[in-house]
Amino acid sequence: MLATIETLIRKFHGRIHEAAGFVIAYFDDPAQTQGCALAIATQTHREVEWCGCQLSVLVYGLRG
Known part of the structure; x- marks a missing residue:
């Protein structure tokens, strides 16, 4: 699922930071x-928060 999230971010031309x-x-x-x-x-059924030009997704514990 983490790979799906990263792929979607790249598809929308975003820059990724994990912390x-x-x-x-x-x-x-x-x-x-x-x-x-x-x-x-829609694709991961994860809660996504966004404001302006930034979004965040809780991925603690996800693999691949």
């Missing part, structure tokens, strides 16, 4: 952020 059990992604445009957040939520 403290979260994947945090940064985008150039809020529309990219929202599109990616909705795609992640």
Whole structure:
């Protein structure tokens, strides 16, 4: 599932940072952020928070 999240972030041209059990992604445009957040939520059934050009997903304990 982590690989799916990272693939979706790259698909929407985001930059990835992993810290403290979260994947945090940064985008150039809020529309990219929202599109990616909705795609992640739909495909992984994980809660995604986004604001402006940043999103975060709790991935603590996920593998692959």
